[in-house]
Amino acid sequence: MDNWDEIKTAYQVARMGTVSGAADVLGVHHATVIRHIDALEGRLGVKLFQRHARGYTATEAGQDLLRVAQATDDQFSQLAGRIRGLGNEVSGDLVVTSLISLAPRMVPLLARFQTQYPDVVVRYLTGDRLFRLEYGEAHIAIRAGSAPDQPDNVVQAFHPQKMGLYATKAYLSANGTPKGLDDFAKHRFVGHDSDNSRAPFNRWLRSHIPTASLTFRSTDTHALEEAIKAGAGIGFLPVIEARQNPDLVEIYERQEEWSAPLWLVTHVDLHRTTKVQAFLTFLKEQSKDWIV
Numbered sequence: 001m002d003n004w005d006e007i008k009t010a011y012q013v014a015r016m017g018t019v020s021g022a023a024d025v026l027g028v029h030h031a032t033v034i035r036h037i038d039a040l041e042g043r044l045g046v047k048l049f050q051r052h053a054r055g056y057t058a059t060e061a062g063q064d065l066l067r068v069a070q071a072t073d074d075q076f077s078q079l080a081g082r083i084r085g086l087g088n089e090v091s092g093d094l095v096v097t098s099l100i101s102l103a104p105r106m107v108p109l110l111a112r113f114q115t116q117y118p119d120v121v122v123r124y125l126t127g128d129r130l131f132r133l134e135y136g137e138a139h140i141a142i143r144a145g146s147a148p149d150q151p152d153n154v155v156q157a158f159h160p161q162k163m164g165l166y167a168t169k170a171y172l173s174a175n176g177t178p179k180g181l182d183d184f185a186k187h188r189f190v191g192h193d194s195d196n197s198r199a200p201f202n203r204w205l206r207s208h209i210p211t212a213s214l215t216f217r218s219t220d221t222h223a224l225e226e227a228i229k230a231g232a233g234i235g236f237l238p239v240i241e242a243r244q245n246p247d248l249v250e251i252y253e254r255q256e257e258w259s260a261p262l263w264l265v266t267h268v269d270l271h272r273t274t275k276v277q278a279f280l281t282f283l284k285e286q287s288k289d290w291i292v
Contacts, residue, residue, distance in 0.1 A: 003043075009036035010048055011069035014062055018055035075135070090278045091119035098142035100126040100221045101161070101238055106142075109286050113279060120275070133267040139276050140283075144260040145198055154271040156280075158262040159290045163201045165252040166242050167234040177251055178234070184209045190227045190235030193217035201236045201258040240290060 012022035013033060023030040037056075041048050048062035058066055094113075098106055103126060110122050131137040134152055141148075148155050167177075171188075178187055191214045192202045205214075216232040218224050228235040234251060236258070242248045264283070270276050 003040070006036040006040040006043075007065065007069050008073070009033055010040055010062070010065055011073065013037060013049065013056050014058040014066040014069075017057070021055075089119070090117040090275045092121060092275070093123055093139075094120045094275060094279060095123040095125065095131075095138040096140045096142070096279070097125040097131040097138040099144055099161075101225070101241075102126075102142060103222075104241060105287070105290065109283065112286065113282050116282070117278065133265065133270075136267075139266065139270055140279060141265040143263050143265055145200075147261075147263055148265050152268050154266045154268055156264040158264045159287065161260045161262050162239040162254070163236045163258040163260075164239045164242060164250045164254050165234055166228060166237045166248045167251050168229065168231045168247050169249060170247075171231040171233065172249055172251070177249075181208060185213055187213060188215045188233035189213050190216040190224055190233045192224065193219050200260055204255070204258060205236065 009022060009026060009028075009032075012025050013019060016022045016025060019030045019033045019037075023033045026033070037049065044061075046061045047059055048065060049056040049058055096106070096110065103124075106124065110124055114120050114122050125131055125138060130143075131141060133139075133141060134150070142158060144161055147157075175187060176183075178184055189205065189209055191205050192199070195206065197203065216224075216227045216235075218227070224235060225237060225241075227233070228237060229245065229248070237248070239254070242250070264280065266276055266280070
C-alpha cells in the first residue's frame with residue numbers, strides 16, 4: 001500500500017463511477033487510470049470494482065478503500081489549508097466555525113470582511129460537530145459554555161450569549177401568559193430533542209417543565225427558533241435576535257444561569273498569522289454592539 005497514486009486513482013474511480021471521469025479529475029489519460037486500478041487489484045489480490053457497461057462500481061473491498069482514501073485526502077486538504085494559513089497575505093481560505101444561532105450575525109460580518117479582503121474565500125461551518133483546530137478543520141472557532149481547555153489552543157473571552165424565554169403574541173393571546181413556574185405545565189414548549197444538550201438554558205428547561213409539555217422538539221437550533229416564531233410554543237431565543245422581532249414577547253424574568261459565555265478559539269500555530277489576526281481584529285470591532 002505504498003503507492004499513493006494508485007490509491008488516489010481508485011478513490012476517484014469509486015467517486016466518479018467511470019474511468020473517464022476519474023481521468024478528467026486527475027488530469028491523466030484513461031489508460032493510466034486502468035493501469036493503476038489493475039496494478040492495485042493485483043497487489044491486493046482482490047477485486048475493487050465491478051466492471052459494467054455504465055462504468056465501475058466499487059465492491060465491498062473497494063468501499064473500504066474509498067473510506068480510507070477519503071479520510072486521507074481530507075487530511076491532505078486540511079494540511080494544505082494550514083500551510084496556506086501561514087502566509088503573510090489575507091487571502092485564500094478562511095474557515096470559521098460557530099454555533100448556528102450566531103449565523104444571522106456572523107454571515108453579514110463575514111460578507112463585510114470579504115468585501116474588505118476580496119481574495120479571501122470564506123468557509124463558514126456550523127453544526128453540532130466540534131471542528132478540530134489541531135487538524136486544520138478551521139482557523140477560528142466561536143464556542144459557547146465553559147472555556148475550551150485544549151493545550152494547543154489560544155482562547156479569548158468574547159461575548160455572553162444571553163438567552164430569554166419568548167412566545168409570539170398570537171400564542172399568548174390563545175393560551176394566556178404564564179404567571180410563574182407553576183403555570184408552565186399548562187403551556188406548550190419548544191426545546192431541544194436531546195436530554196444531553198450542553199446548553200445551560202436547555203438543561204434549565206428540562207428541569208423546570210414536565211416532559212409532556214415539551215411538544216415541539218428538534219436537534220436543529222434554527223428549526224427551534226422558527227418554531228417559536230411560528231407560535232408552536234414558548235422557547236429560548238438569543239435576546240439580541242428576539243428584540244428585533246416585534247411579534248415576540250419575553251414571558252419570564254431572565255436568569256443569569258441561562259447565559260453561555262462565548263469564546264474565540266484559535267490554534268497556537270495559526271494564531272499570529274496575518275489572516276487570522278486580521279479577522280480577529282475585524283470581528284472584535286464589528287461585534288461591539290452584540291452585548292445586550
